[in-house]
Every structure is written in C-alpha cells, then in structure tokens.
Amino acid sequence: GAGVSQSPRYKVAKRGQDVALRCDPISGHVSLFWYQQALGQGPEFLTYFQNEAQLDKSGLPSDRFFAERPEGSVSTLKIQRTQQEDSAVYLCASSLDLAGYQETQYFGPGTRLLVL
Amino acid sequence: AQRVTQPEKLLSVFKGAPVELKCNYSYSGSPELFWYVQYSRQRLQLLLRHISRESIKGFTADLNKGETSFHLKKPFAQEEDSAMYYCAPSFRDGNNRLAFGKGNQVVVIP
Numbered sequence: 001g002a003g004v005s006q007s008p009r010y011k012v013a014k015r016g017q018d019v020a021l022r023c024d025p026i027s028g029h030v031s032l033f034w035y036q037q038a039l040g041q042g043p044e045f046l047t048y049f050q051n052e053a054q055l056d057k058s059g060l061p062s063d064r065f066f067a068e069r070p071e072g073s074v075s076t077l078k079i080q081r082t083q084q085e086d087s088a089v090y091l092c093a094s095s096l097d098l099a100g101y102q103e104t105q106y107f108g109p110g111t112r113l114l115v116l
Numbered sequence: 117a118q119r120v121t122q123p124e125k126l127l128s129v130f131k132g133a134p135v136e137l138k139c140n141y142s143y144s145g146s147p148e149l150f151w152y153v154q155y156s157r158q159r160l161q162l163l164l165r166h167i168s169r170e171s172i173k174g175f176t177a178d179l180n181k182g183e184t185s186f187h188l189k190k191p192f193a194q195e196e197d198s199a200m201y202y203c204a205p206s207f208r209d210g211n212n213r214l215a216f217g218k219g220n221q222v223v224v225i226p
Contacts, residue, residue, distance in 0.1 A: 095212070108159065
C-alpha cells in the first residue's frame with residue numbers, strides 16, 4: 001500500500017521567505033511526528049500529533065515554526081521568515097498506535113530545505 | 117537528560133566479517149529500543165525493535181540494562197548491509213517520540 005508521502009521533495013527558499021511542507025501519513029494512522037535532520041546528524045523530534053490534537057510541540061526550535069493537522073490526516077509544517085539554520089531535511093512519520101501500544105513509525109522520504 | 121550515543125561515525129568492514137554497532141543511552145526509566153536503517157536513496161525504515169526479539173536480515177540487538185546499551189550485531193556482513201544505521205530509543209515520555217543517535221555509516225568492502 002501507499003506509504004507516507006511528503007511534498008515538496010526539495011525546496012529552496014530565500015532567507016526571510018515563508019515555506020510550507022506537507023505530509024500525507026498512511027491512512028488510518030493515529031500518530032504523526034515531524035523530525036528535523038541536519039546534515040550529518042540523526043533526526044531530532046519537532047512535534048507530535050494524535051489525530052488532530054498537537055500533544056507535544058516541545059521540539060519546535062522557535063515560534064517561527066508552526067504545525068497543524070486539522071482533520072487528523074494531512075499535516076503541514078510551516079516555517080516563517082526562514083533562516084539559514086533552518087536548512088535541513090524535514091521528516092514526517094506516522095504510526096498506528098492502537099490502544100497506546102507503541103507501533104512502528106513509518107517515515108516519509110523527507111523534504112530537503114535549503115535556505116539561501 | 118536523555119542521551120543516545122553511537123560512538124563510531126564510520127565503520128568499514130570486509131564482506132563476511134562481523135559487524136557490531138554500539139549504542140548507549142542514558143535514561144532513568146525503561147525505554148523501548150529500536151534500530152532504524154537508511155539505505156542509499158531510500159527512506160528511513162525500521163530494522164528491528166527490542167520487544168519483538170526478531171532477527172532481521174541477520175541482525176540482532178541485545179539489551180543490557182546494566183550498561184544501558186543496545187548494540188547491533190551481525191556475524192557476517194554482506195555488501196547490501198552498507199547503509200546508515202540509527203539507534204533510536206523511545207523514552208516513553210508521553211508521546212512515543214524517537215530519540216535518534218547521530219548514526220553509524222557502515223561500508224562493507226567486497
């Protein structure tokens with residue numbers, strides 16, 4: 001079946017520009033995560049949704065970062081007034097998480113953001 | 117603070133030689149433990165998880181609670197094992213998020 005998809009795959013932005021990154025999770029998956037992966041590093045947690053509720057946004061690096069999942073399916077990560085340090089791969093993952101059991105997280109291909 | 121350490125950034129091994137990737141974590145509780153792998157030009161995917169106790173592609177990982185380690189091992193490396201490997205505990209702090217290490221780049225030399 002279809003896996004997690006993300007768009008765009010690549011995004012070049014000028015410093016100060018706003019960007020929006022989209023994630024389509026696997027259908028029926030309750031949990032959705034956003035991670036940021038800088039060059040040469042492992043992914044780092046940004047935020048977590050359970051259905052439409054954003055239960056944890058402790059990893060968002062600044063108030064320029066905003067995420068939503070209004071209908072409990074597709075999610076958008078928005079970065080306002082992008083800075084060069086925002087350049088990274090942004091990964092989305094989803095999991096089934098029935099009854100609180102920790103299911104495997106399935107990752108999308110990522111969006112590679114380059115801020116010039 | 118929760119921390120995950122994968123000490124060797126790059127590991128080169130010959131085909132048929134054993135592979136061991138070290139992972140140590142610091143956490144006061146009992147995390148769920150995962151290894152994820154990323155092959156060239158592919159997305160990050162689960163390799164194995166502690167709770168299932170399965171051997172995937174010949175890899176196993178043993179949890180040592182005393183040493184807080186979850187090292188990944190394979191007795192005989194194959195060329196297709198060349199990839200980036202991430203140790204990723206989940207610290208059960210309310211949202212099942214994964215805390216990735218910096219990763220190990222494994223290169224299997226034919």
